Amino acid sequence: MPKMKTHKGTAKRFRKTGTGKIMRAKAFKSHILTKKSPKRIRGFRQETELTGEQAKNVAARMNH
Template identity: 60%
Template sequence: MPKMKTHSGAAKRFSKTGTGKIKRGQTKKRHILTSKSTKTKRKLTRQAYVSDGDHAKVSRMIPYA
């Protein structure tokens, strides 16, 4: 069976943790930051995890991560 190809866009956005969860970045942190509070912007710097509904789809895109 041939090797599976990693989706290069997904590889830049997601990474697996040691326990098998998939980390992702937060959205809404690129522009129009003047209208957001400092507290909101600080919370958006934290890493989040992919939801259970999307976990299978994302893990297929990064098979060797």
Template identity: 55%
Template sequence: MPKLKTHSGASKRFTKTASGKFKRGHSKMRHILTSKATKTKRKLGGSALIAKSDTYNVARMLPYA
């Protein structure tokens, strides 16, 4: 059986945790930050876990994660 290719876009966006879940970043943190509240920017700066319904699709894109 041939090797599976990793989806390069997904590999830049998601990382697998030790428990097997996938971690993601938040959007809306690249520019126009002056109009956003400090609380919002602090919250968006951290990472989050992907939804349970998306786990199957992300795991298929990252076969060796």
């Protein structure tokens, strides 16, 4: 059976940490920022961890 290929759309959106967690960027950072508070905008900079079933689905598509 051939090797599984990495899903490139998934590989661009998520990264795997050294401990194996799947990290993602926060949403709502791209436009209409004037009505969002500076504190809220700063919060969008941090990545957050995927958990549960979502993490399993993403991990299956990331072969790295």
